[in-house]
Amino acid sequence: xxxxxxxxxxxxxxxxxxxxxxxxxxxxxxxxxxxxxxxxxxxxxxxxxxxxxxxxxxxxxxxxxxxxxxxxxxxxxxxxxxxxxxxxxxxxxxxxxxxxxxxxxxxxxxxxxxxxxx
Amino acid sequence: xxxxxxxxxxxxxxxxxxxxxxxxxxxxxxxxxxxxxxxxxxxxxxxxxxxxxxxxxxxxxxxxxxxxxxxxxxxxxxxxxxxxxxxxxxxxxxxxxxxxxxxxxxxx
Numbered sequence: 236x237x238x239x240x241x242x243x244x245x246x247x248x249x250x251x252x253x254x255x256x257x258x259x260x261x262x263x264x265x266x267x268x269x270x271x272x273x274x275x276x277x278x279x280x281x282x283x284x285x286x287x288x289x290x291x292x293x294x295x296x297x298x299x300x301x302x303x304x305x306x307x308x309x310x311x312x313x314x315x316x317x318x319x320x321x322x323x324x325x326x327x328x329x330x331x332x333x334x335x336x337x338x339x340x341x342x343x344x345x346x347x348x349x350x351x352x353x
Numbered sequence: 354x355x356x357x358x359x360x361x362x363x364x365x366x367x368x369x370x371x372x373x374x375x376x377x378x379x380x381x382x383x384x385x386x387x388x389x390x391x392x393x394x395x396x397x398x399x400x401x402x403x404x405x406x407x408x409x410x411x412x413x414x415x416x417x418x419x420x421x422x423x424x425x426x427x428x429x430x431x432x433x434x435x436x437x438x439x440x441x442x443x444x445x446x447x448x449x450x451x452x453x454x455x456x457x458x459x460x461x
Contacts, residue, residue: 338401
């Protein structure tokens with residue numbers, strides 16, 4: 236059974252940093268690209284960042300470019316998101332999502348909540 | 354930046370057919386994907402590559418594409434189908450994933 240479990244969310248002040256983690260199991264992690272998708276309270280889905288299976292291709296949404304860094308450790312079956320210079324508008328539930336071989340995201344975690352507030 | 358446009362809401366009676374559209378300039382060249390999200394839950398992929406249905410998704414869910422518009426069709430809508438639905442695709446400049454604003458499906 237595929238499982239994606241996010242952790243690392245919490246309350247943080249504007250301008251500070253936070254690191255999210257996603258522990259994957261139930262599939263061959265290093266065969267698949269992985270992504271972070273966020274959802275602000277009461278709002279829609281927003282793609283944040285994605286990383287290829289070997290970290291050779293990485294992309295970011297314009298809203299986080301230069302502040303967030305995605306990475307992965309295939310030996311630990313883990314995905315990460317380093318978030319720096321956090322802003323109030325980064326407040327959201329952050330989902331880890333597995334990319335399907337056919338494109339799209341076929342498995343999602345339950346999310347970890349990040350709240351940026353003073 | 355690239356946008357996918359969905360109607361904010363669609364309402365249907367049980368047993369009727371619900372159609373949710375998604376429009377975007379790159380859709381003729383990029384596949385579309387559809388997700389169902391119920392309150393307090395993570396999204397679930399219900400259609401991939403415009404019209405393919407993942408295993409475990411009921412046959413009443415189908416997808417189609419025509420020009421710059423893709424459509425999610427739910428035939429014989431059931432109360433359990435009440436949810437938010439999001440389309441997703443890539444744009445032509447390399448952004449791998451863009452989501453539509455979402456459509457709230459209400460089953461009357």
